Amino acid sequence: MDKPTYHIFVCAxxxxxxxxxxxxxxxxxxxxxxxIENEILDRGMDAQVTAAGCMKACDYGPVxxxxxxxLWYGRVDGEAAxxxxxxxxxxxxxxxxxxxx
Amino acid sequence: MDKPTYHIFVCAxxxxxxxxxxxxxxxxxxxxxxxIENEILDRGMDAQVTAAGCMKACDYGPVxxxxxxxLWYGRVDGEAAxxxxxxxxxxxxxxxxxxxx
Numbered sequence: 001m002d003k004p005t006y007h008i009f010v011c012a013x014x015x016x017x018x019x020x021x022x023x024x025x026x027x028x029x030x031x032x033x034x035x036i037e038n039e040i041l042d043r044g045m046d047a048q049v050t051a052a053g054c055m056k057a058c059d060y061g062p063v064x065x066x067x068x069x070x071l072w073y074g075r076v077d078g079e080a081a082x083x084x085x086x087x088x089x090x091x092x093x094x095x096x097x098x099x100x101x
Numbered sequence: 102m103d104k105p106t107y108h109i110f111v112c113a114x115x116x117x118x119x120x121x122x123x124x125x126x127x128x129x130x131x132x133x134x135x136x137i138e139n140e141i142l143d144r145g146m147d148a149q150v151t152a153a154g155c156m157k158a159c160d161y162g163p164v165x166x167x168x169x170x171x172l173w174y175g176r177v178d179g180e181a182a183x184x185x186x187x188x189x190x191x192x193x194x195x196x197x198x199x200x201x202x
Binding site for chain 2: 001003007009012014048050051052053054055056057060065067068069070072100101
């Protein structure tokens with residue numbers, strides 16, 4: 001099975017047996033999933049997007065983590081942030097303004 | 102913020118706006134989460150466990166992916182499989198019997 005070059009986990013604040021909570025869920029981060037999927041297709045990136053449960057970085061929510069690069073991003077609050085993150089991946093770098101230190 | 106040495110994503114088959122589906126959800130993979138959490142504590146591993154939505158490897162479900170190592174595991178169907186995978190991580194290797202090629 002082919003593994004993606006970029007595996008993007010979008011915190012959707014899932015809780016076991018409950019509704020989305022935390023900053024990511026409250027800010028409705030799951031609503032970004034279609035935009036990210038479309039951008040990946042438009043850009044022809046070898047990337048997979050997965051919605052995730054709480055990643056324990058709620059203070060920085062909405063949170064996105066890109067593996068295996070190990071890039072943790074916070075305050076991913078709209079299309080401009082997503083564009084910056086995907087631009088940086090394509091350039092082989094990181095979107096410094098959104099990195100979680 | 103400290104990042105985990107091992108970030109273990111357990112497919113729980115979440116679907117946006119719906120109930121868990123796919124092989125992982127049907128096999129109730131989310132029920133393994135407490136066992137994995139306890140094992141990590143017992144072993145003193147620097148690991149984080151995150152429940153995930155569908156990772157598009159349903160044929161191999163239940164699926165677990167370990168990043169940044171990039172290890173994709175399938176048929177993680179009980180405590181013995183989880184033990185083998187955690188043993189291998191501690192040894193710096195991979196549990197070959199469960200790897201998704």
